[in-house]
Amino acid sequence: MLADTIYDHFKEIYNYPIKSLIQPGITIESSDTVSKVINKMSENDAYDVFCMENDSILSTNVRELLLGKDILDMNIRPFLSVIPSLSINDTVQKAANILTHYRVRSVPVVSKQEIIGVVPAEKILELISKKDNKWINASVVFTSNPITIDSNESLSAARKIMTSKRIDHLPVLHKGVIKQVLTSSHLVKAIIPPEKLSRGSIGMKRIRNLQSEIGNIGSTRIPQCSPKHDLNHVIQLMQKSGTTCCLVNLWEEIHGIITVRDIVSLLAVKMESEIPLYIVGLPEDLKNEELIHSKFVKALKRIQKVYSEIQEARVTIKQTRKNGQRKFYEVSIRIITPHNTFRQEGTGWDLGNVIEEQSQKLLRNLSKRAKRRNKISIRKLDAPITQV
CATH class of the missing domain: 3.30.160.100 (Ribosome hibernation promotion factor-like)
Known part of the structure; x- marks a missing residue:
């Protein structure tokens, strides 16, 4: 079976200790406002943030914040949810499980009831890229027929798609052709003005942005490949462009999409966790x-x-x-x-x-x-x- 072959291929990575992959994470307080958290995310180019509350690790991310309405002055607490953490002696497989099943891009590492850093998906991607993955084609990893949106649609429509379908990448069509990809990070920055703006201008700017068209908002530096390209080639394209997705084209038409999570999920196994x-x-x-x-x-x-x-x-x-x-x-x-x-x-x-x-x-x-x-x-x- 393909799954068994993949497991054997990545067995060495499964058992790789996370200690060398730990990087500084972005932490917040549960008393922070949403606008403060978003500004902190933007300044650090972060997708996930974490905080410790009693003995639990709480987290939120860019896509979760899109769920709220009129959230500028709200407390961040309603958007936080419990997430498993890693210890310094854990392996990559546990990190991959959490990244995949909780749909996040980094996993907190805890020592002595303190968040000491995170293991980002990009570091695991680097480990995968060091293997000879030429026998794994893009067609094995990608999601076919990805949802798209027209550039004439509103940012509000894009937000609705991302939150309801739980996706972070939305290819944008201009006259039937993909010209850019709108991400949840682009959307948050577009509809949530900086905290330094006056209260009056904040409200005005938010309403105008939500009703405005997508236009050219998004990234045009999106790598593209064919279904026959190998996994190493796909990872190299994503690393070179500094993006979290790659479009898969067939006969000059979009055929699928590959995200960082798609690739990391190759290392994931079904989780057996205790449910309260x-x-x-x-x-x-x-x-x-x-x-x-x-x-x-x-x-x-x-x-x-x-x-x-x-x-x-x-x-x-x-x-x-x-x-x-x-x-x-x-x-x-x-x-x-x-x-x-x-x-x-x-x-x-x-x-x-x-x-x-x-x-x-x-x-x-x-x-x-x-x-x-x-x-x-x-x-x-x-x-x-x-x-x-």
Whole structure:
């Protein structure tokens, strides 16, 4: 299988220690304003920022900030979410897992409850480029038929596409031809004015920019390749131009797109992480309490395989008496992710069966959602890479 071959090919990189890859990261305070954070990102050309709150590492990035409206004077806290961290003794494979599954470009490294730096995706890209990857073609890595936008469309329309499809690169068409690529970083800089502007001019400038056309905003220095070009060639093009994506053309038409995350995802394996689970209202006199708990834990792991961004799961159980003394259960399941909360409710006489049925329905619903999202926005191989 291709996945097994790729795993063997990059095995040396999987076990490479991250210690030599650590670079300074951009840290913020959870009390900072959004505009202050954006200015800090712009000054340091950063995509991700991090902060420590109690024992957790919180993070946000450029694309997440596009989700907000009227955010200039807002506190950054609502845009922060928990992210796993690395220790100084971890390997590249763990870093690649986090980069891929959490859709970030750098992973924080923590020592003694302090963020001492980050491992950026670009450093892992350098390791990959040192291998002989000429047998891995661009067609293996790219996302086909990428979403595009016309230059006459508004910046607001571009923001809606990026946030709904969770992408950071949007090729822009001028009379049917790709002339530039609009990124989430371009968009943030265009619609969020510098903090030094007066309050009155801030509002005026933001409204004007959101309603204005994309025009020539974006980068014209985007490398291009064909589906038959090898991975080393693609990485060299991206490194030379200092960009985070490469367009794949076929017969002078855009055929696909390759991002840094696409390439790093070659090193990723499916994550097995513990998800906080809270069960409220579990009957005290229930004889098979452990069985009910373990049943939902197993269901949760199955759900995580198709929807890896689960942060927390809650099950609320209510019981009433029907037909005399017979117990009737109402079960509500809530799955929390960084961007959405999914709910599933059901009733029945047997608590174990109700939880099993509702877990299966939730699994099917999230599977459909994950498939739709993967087709459009997630850059990955056709075959999932599994650890040998």
